[in-house]
Amino acid sequence: MGVLNVSAESPYDPSVYDDPGEAAAYVDEELIGEGADIVDVGLESANKDLDVLSAEQELDRLDTAVETLESTSGDAVWSIETRYHEVADEAISRGFDMVNDICGFADPEMPRVCREHDVAVSKMASPPDLERPGAIEDVDDIYEALSMNGVTDKTILDPAFGGWSAEKTHEDDRETFHRLREFRGYGRPLLVSINRKSFLRTIAGRSTEEALPVSLAATSMAVERGAHVIRTHDVAETRDAALVGAEFARDRYSGRGSDGVAAEELDVTTVREAERHLDRIGAADAAQGDRGVADSAVVRTYELSGLDDPAVGALRAATAGPDAPAAAFALGDPNRERSETTASAADGGDGATVDAPAGGRRGLLIGTPAAVSAVRDDVSGVSPDLDAVLGDIARHGN
Structure with missing residues (x-):
């Protein structure tokens, strides 16, 4: 215009x-x-x-x-x-x-x-x-x-x-x-x-x-x-x-069946965005278990580093079992971590591309904002550093 x-x-x-x-x-x-x-x-x-x-x-x-x-x-x-x-x-x-x-x-x-x-x-x-x-x-x-x-x-x-x-x-x-x-x-x-x-x-x-x-x-x-x-x-x-x-802009699915059923993938990256769409169709009060539908529309992935054995054990326990929140924790391979550090040093670097402190482990924590908050509550008290990091994640918002 x-x-x-x-x-x-x-x-x-x-x-x-x-x-x-x-x-x-x-x-x-x-x-x-x-x-x-x-x-x-x-x-x-x-x-x-x-x-x-x-x-x-x-x-x-x-x-x-x-x-x-x-x-x-x-x-x-x-x-x-x-x-x-x-x-x-x-x-x-x-x-x-x-x-x-x-x-x-x-x-x-x-x-x-x-x-x-x-x-x-x-x-x-x-x-x-x-x-x-x-x-x-x-x-x-x-x-x-x-x-x-x-x-x-x-x-x-x-x-x-x-x-x-x-x-x-x-x-x-x-x-x-x-x-x-x-x-x-x-x-x-x-x-x-x-x-x-x-x-x-x-x-x-x-x-x-x-x-x-x-x-x-x-x-x-x-x-x-x-x-x-x-x-x-x-x-x-x-x-x-x-x-x-x-x-x-990312390609999103849009299609229509022969009998009139149509589907369009929405561009939703935050819980608030999902809430706007739910409100538009009159479903803003919908619930899914203990978590709102809007929350389940968004999945976050966080790389955690510097994890000690108690923290790793707590994260695994918090994301396992039928009653666990809808989150997953995947622990990194320590051999892969060591090889990446060695390769970085061989290229003339000092290993700084790997964020995990010496002796710490890396892993990915994946889940909806509510699920990640539930994991934070489950592992509370195991590690002050982990408590602080997961608390920051929760405060970061949706």
């Missing part, structure tokens, strides 16, 4: 045009010509320090956007960025194909307009306030906000990255990005707008002008984590980064 702004107050100058002819040339050459599938037209700046335009003021600017659309020769989906259903209705009636609602249906008439026109609409997580788009900080609150006022059959979800409120921190955005897969729990396409955002720039200490590389790195990661649409001012480079992310 390439960006065109027809608002002189927009913060990123290269995308700002108020002359329809110049704007059309920019769209044809820099957006569609560089690979944009969607052209998103903003009528006002997202700068939270500026006054919010009224619907009437946005409608006054719509003529420039429509003239630009009519003057371009390239083929793309045209999106109008607005919070008002009146503007969306007028824009769609005059040729726009979709809506980018930065207030997340705070205007309750927006879903109706989009349904009546049968167009896609991007819904950005926001409080129910037309003057406070994106003003939500906590990732769980962002997730819940996307369900407010419902969705249409063609709704795309946007978790609202960026400094939309003074209270939102870079850490808030980073946590949302870290947990981006959770938003797939809605079963809807995701739109991610992270181009040159400050929560990325500050990681590498870059200015807006220098921030393209960090944006591209995050773009690949976002696509790999499930983003379907990337909103950007740098179309050609972002397209390449998105293609790389898509190429290296």
Whole structure:
């Protein structure tokens, strides 16, 4: 999704045009010509320090956007960025194909307009306030906000990255990005707008002008984590980064039987992600024995090293027998460990590639988070070091 702004107050100058002819040339050459599938037209700046335009003021600017659309020769989906259903209705009636609602249906008439026109609409997580788009900080609150006022059959979800409120921190955005897969729990396409955002720039200490590389790195990661649409001012480079992310995302099974039974492997890496999908299908309260279904969706593998004989014995006992938690412990071959250390030294190293301290043993502990926690409880008191390590694992979270 390439960006065109027809608002002189927009913060990123290269995308700002108020002359329809110049704007059309920019769209044809820099957006569609560089690979944009969607052209998103903003009528006002997202700068939270500026006054919010009224619907009437946005409608006054719509003529420039429509003239630009009519003057371009390239083929793309045209999106109008607005919070008002009146503007969306007028824009769609005059040729726009979709809506980018930065207030997340705070205007309750927006879903109706989009349904009546049968167009896609991007819904950005926001409080129910037309003057406070994106003003939500906590990732769980962002997730819940996307369900407010419902969705249409063609709704795309946007978790609202960026400094939309003074209270939102870079850490808030980073946590949302870290947990981006959770938003797939809605079963809807995701739109991610992270181009040159400050929560990325500050990681590498870059200015807006220098921030393209960090944006591209995050773009690949976002696509790999499930983003379907990337909103950007740098179309050609972002397209390449998105293609790389898509190429290296793990292939997941999807198939359908002849009688209509279908299966799709979900991209679930944490218990919270599994909980989102369970909630989506109305099975969030399901239980499996003493462990929740969400917990059993995730299996972790930990390599333990420096284990003494009592620790090895305790781990074996805790993972054996019919009443043991759903975890496994596999002890490494000491001869293999010695040969690896010797080979490392022969290659000019000092054996540092092997983490196990001298005299210690290595093994793999495999299980769900709950099962690993149960093993921790079963072996408690055998070894202070093992207690500390397994306690850290439990605190690491899901």
